[in-house]
Amino acid sequence: MSRGEADLVASIRHELAAIRPARTCCIQAELAALADSGRRVDVSLARAVHELGTELSQRGAARGWAGAPRNQAESCAADLASTRSAQHCRLALLRGRLLARGSLSLASGSVHLEINVSSAEATHLARLTELDQLGGHRRERRGKGLLVWKGREVLIDLLRRLGATAAVAEMEARGIGREVRGNLNxxxxxxxxxxxxxxxxxxxxxxxxxxxxxxxxxxxxxxxxxxxxxxxxxxxxxxxxxxxxxxxxxxxxxxxxxxxxxxxxxxxxxxxxxxxxxx
Incomplete structure (x- = not known):
């Protein structure tokens, strides 16, 4: 990716990490999703976990899922991948998993997002995205599960649904500019x-x-x-x-x-x- 594209990816991540859900159930879902971040070290991610945890404590509520970080995220995904779950909770979970385990690329001609999780969790997340018509395809790689989105329009729709409105507007503007340049050429x-x-x-x-x-x-x-x-x-x-x-x-x-x-x-x-x- 170019410097400008890398900056836009960082902007998207920061905007998503700055979102603070209003509902207690959404805070619990996002905390479970953020608990398992692998080896990723991110200041905005750490700040989100701290502030969401503090907000939950102030409300006198406990975390929605217990156990090891990976188990929290997987259990949350399994519970929410049903028609009885609320859409706002599913979006909070997916936003958290994108931040914790997602890899976003906006390189020209290769716009895609991957969320790298366990095989079982990938199945749950695929069901979750199917419920909300968010696109995404389940894949397997070296025994791990992947949820993959490809294409600018599909990704823009997903990010907008997750709350990255400002960054999405910039993506759309860049896409229009690229299209105009292409047509002119x-x-x-x-x-x-x-x-x-x-x-x-x-x-x-x-x-x-x-x-x-x-x-x-x-x-x-x-x-x-x-x-x-x-x-x-x-x-x-x-x-x-x-x-x-x-x-x-x-x-x-x-x-x-x-x-x-x-x-x-x-x-x-x-x-x-x-x-x-x-x-």
Whole structure:
């Protein structure tokens, strides 16, 4: 990832870590999710755990799940992966697991998020995301479970649902900017290709017209001779410009040039069966 993309990932993580759920049940779910952070050392994560734990104590409530950190997160996911659980609790759990065990990449062409947990917990989280239509696909890697999201739009929807509104707005703005630049580049490339083809065609037609005039393949004062002289003198002119100069229809100029090229090609091939000079 570039420096800007890495900064945006950090911004998303900080915004999610700063969210403080209002409901006691959501605080309990997020604390269980944050308990198992693996080897990740993150100041914003530590602050979130401290402040959520303090808030829970002040409310006179206990943690919702006990045991080792990994067991807390897995048990919480198992309990919430049912239709009887509240959506706000499921979102709090998923936000916590993203912060504790998630790996987010916004590199161009490879926008994806992975949450790396135990195989059993990955199954519970997949069920949880299915209930809320949050996308995500369950995978296995080296005996571990993964929940994977791929694609900018899918990820933007997930992060918005989890509360990262400011960072998501920046992601959308960057995506629009990238799309505009891409469209502009495609437009410029197409225009350049069209211009190149037009220049090459003009030069080819000018050579054919010069040869036709030199070989007397065109009738004097006829339309074809007029077109040939105009094209010979202005290889870079467009068909529209030639038509305006000659006071002819653009299609007439185009057909005349094509006929001149065919007549010259036949003459150069030794076929003076080219017939009468073109009028």
């Amino acid at each position: 495609r437009s410029v490339n197409a225009e350049t290709a069209n211009l190149t083809r037009a220049v090459h065609a003009g030069m080819r037609q000018a050579r054919a017209c010069t040869a036709a005039l030199h070989e007397d393949l065109l009738q004097t004062d006829g339309v074809h001779e007029r077109v040939a002289r105009a094209r010979s003198g202005a290889p870079d002119a467009t068909l529209g410009e030639l038509a305006a100069e000659l006071d002819l229809a653009r299609s007439t100029v185009q057909r005349a040039l094509a006929e001149i090229e065919r007549r010259v090609s036949a003459a150069q091939a030794g076929g003076h069966s080219a017939g009468q000079p073109l009028r």
